[in-house]
Amino acid sequence: MELLHKLKREGIKFLEKTESFLALNELEILFKALGKAKYDSKVVFDLSLARSLDYYTGVIFEAVFKGATQVALIAAGRRYHNLIGMFGTKQVPAVGISLGIDRVFAIMEQLQKDKTQSCRQSGPQKLKSS
Known part of the structure; x- marks a missing residue:
């Protein structure tokens, strides 16, 4: 979630594309669901x-x-x-x-x-x- 929040900061060039903003919102929904299910420690978010x-x-x-x-x-x-x-x-x-x-x-x-x-x-x- 920390990485997602960094990517969603204002002024980041990545967010100039609508698709990028939508993708980050979808990832946030996914990670919140993983957190509620207590599986967030078993998932790694790898941008590479x-x-x-x-x-x-x-x-x-x-x-x-x-x-x-x-x-x-x-x-x-x-x-x-x-x-x-x-x-x-x-x-x-x-x-x-x-x-x-x-x-x-x-x-x-x-x-x-x-x-x-x-x-x-x-x-x-x-x-x-x-």
Whole structure:
């Protein structure tokens, strides 16, 4: 929210475009909702991300797995408000997302290996009798 407030200060050249002002308002709505849901600490706002600006519109997002030994991008998405209209007669707002299912499975396999390794290191456990 701090970064958004800095970007919305008067006199900033970025706000000369109406689209920029609207985008910042949409981001503010998103971050307020994340705050109410107590997920704001799990989201990073990164202005360096950019993808195919000719047909993506609005925010792009990425889902990242952060494990003890690895960090992996497992999903990404973006808005495509005008893309469908380029191939037809009707403008249709749209959002697309892709999931790297192979990465998710690789992470799950690694977590299972780590769990198995952890059990082996601690040795057999005695059961308590009642």
